[in-house]
Amino acid sequence: MTRNDDNKAKRATKRNLSRWIKRVLLALVGLGLLALIVVAWLPKPVVVETAVSEKGKLVVTVDEDGRSRVKDRYVISAPLTGNVARIELRPGDTVQQGQVLARLVPLTAPLLxxxxxxxxxxxxxxxxxxxxxxxxxxxxxxxxxxxxxxxxxxxxxxxxxxxxxxxxxxxxxxxxxxxxxxxxxxxxxxxxxxxxxxxxxxxxxxxxxPGKGGDQMNVPSPVAGRVLKVIQESEGVVQAGAPLVEVGDPAALEIVVDVLTSDAVRIQSGAHVLLERWGGDTLHGRVRLVEPSAFTRVSALGVEEQRVNAVIDLDEPYAKWKALMDGYRVEAKIIVWQGADVVKLPSSALFRRGEGWAVFVVRGDQAAVAPVKTGHDNGLEVEILEGISPGDRVIVHPSDRVADGVRVAYR
CATH class of the missing domain: 1.10.287 (Helix Hairpins)
Structure with a gap:
């Protein structure tokens, strides 16, 4: 073989190698484009919010508005028909037992x-x-x-x-x-x-x-306390039994909360109560009684409701709530159940599945349906009796895009 033949063979080999390199590169580019197309057409993971189940304290309360009320109050009334002098007392004035609250001149004898x-x-x-x-x-x-x-x-x-x-x-x-x-x-x-x-x-x-017309009769206070209300302030003729002054002790307060009868059956005597938003720090109290008779009240939506009063005693020293007076508004949270070590989840993680409840559990990068058995629920968190273990990550507020086996990505 001559030298020229060797050169020709080498050039032919280079040309063949170049062709194969181009083919490989084209194939790689084609595979890359195909992969991009496939990835583009694959469903993207659904972005979800999640929460982790945990063991902890769960408190179930009945939340209602209430009002403060003097426990023992007394309305001093006119003992007989006559002319009452102007009452100089004002709400908040301190009175002693036997102190004269009003002066009454009975009508003359012929009218009796x-x-x-x-x-x-x-x-x-x-x-x-x-x-x-x-x-x-x-x-x-x-x-x-x-x-x-x-x-x-x-x-x-x-x-x-x-x-x-x-x-x-x-x-x-x-x-x-x-x-x-x-x-x-x-x-x-x-x-x-x-x-x-x-x-x-x-x-x-x-x-x-009867004596002479114009004899004066003093109307004393039966108890020591403070004036809550002056009903008959001005001088004038009053009938027997007409209310004159209301007296009570503001240091002896109770809280009255009207609750739905369906909630009242869960409230036990002695239940712990948190009293909030009255203008001061949270106060503690105890349910003394749930009144035995209910009443009908029309709600703001026009719905008739059966309600009953729960009476609460304050468990705090007077100095802590002395600014709380008769008739003030409070927000009461009556504790009807509490657990110290329960498995719990946000209520927003649960959804109906048949006759029971279920949640979406995040397993790897997929959502999986997990039926659960629930216990107590306070509206924000719910007790899980079966189906979930502490540490499981669940989806909260699942949308209609979340289903069993769907890929998810959580924040």
Whole structure:
């Protein structure tokens, strides 16, 4: 083979190699374009918001607006028909038991007819019966308080020995405080009954010994407290029984919250209550009772609702809530259930699936449907009894684009 032949062979080899390189490059470019087309046509992952299930405290409350109310209040009324002098007292003034609140000049004797005399006699009889009833209530309240004190003492001893839980001691202490409040209220009622009797007797005395027209009768306060309202401020003629002044003790407040009857059945006596948005720091209280009789109220939407009052005692010293007065608005959160170590999820993660509930769990980069069994729900979080473990990541607010097996990407 000559030298020229060798050169020709080399040039031919180079040309063949160049052709193969071009073909390979073209093939790679084609594969790349094909891959780009495939990727472009593949469904993109759905961007979702997620939350991680965890163990923690869950509190279920009944949230309603309420108002403060003086526990024991009394409306001082005119014992008989006459001319009342101008009342100089103002709301907020302090009054002592027996202090004169109003001065009344009875009408002259000719106007005191037989019918009025019989009415006065009936008021005396009714007042005597009320005083006897008040005395019986005091005796009953004293017996209940003595029993609750013994129970509280025994419970504290059992707690110290570790026989019963601390919550039992709290419940016994609450019972003792409630019985003490009942005794105080009964004593207040006895004072009021005695005052009613004295006023009724004084009115009847005007018939027995009417004297001269213009004799003045003093109307005293049956209890110590503060003036809540002056009903008859100006001088003028009033009828027997007409309200004059309202007296009470603002330091003895209770909170009244009207709740739906469907919620009331879950509220237990002694339930813990948080009182917020009254103008100061959050206050703590306890449910004393749920009244036995409900009433109908029309909601803002025009729907008739059956509601009942829950009465709450404050568990705070007076200095902490002294700015809270009679008739003030509060927001009450009545705790009906709480758990300290429960598996929970945001309520927004759940959706209906058949007759039950389910969530979307993120497994890898896909969404998977997981049926769950739920427990208590406070509107924001829900207790999970089965189907989810602590640490599982779930999708919250799932859209209609999320389905079982769909690729997802979470923030």
């Amino acid at each position: 007819d037989a019918r009025s005399k019989k009415e006065a006699q009936a008021r005396v009889a009714a007042s005597e019966a009320a005083r006897r009833q008040a005395k019986a209530q005091i005796e009953r309240a004293e017996a209940a308080l003595e029993y609750s004190k013994k129970q509280a003492k025994q419970t504290r001893e059992l707690v110290a020995k570790g026989v019963v839980a601390e919550t039992e001691s709290d419940r016994a202490n609450l019972e003792e405080r409630s019985r003490q409040a009942e005794l105080t209220s009964a004593q207040f009622g006895a004072k009021v009954a005695a005052h009613e009797l004295s006023m009724a007797q004084a009115a009847l005395g005007a018939f027995s010994a």
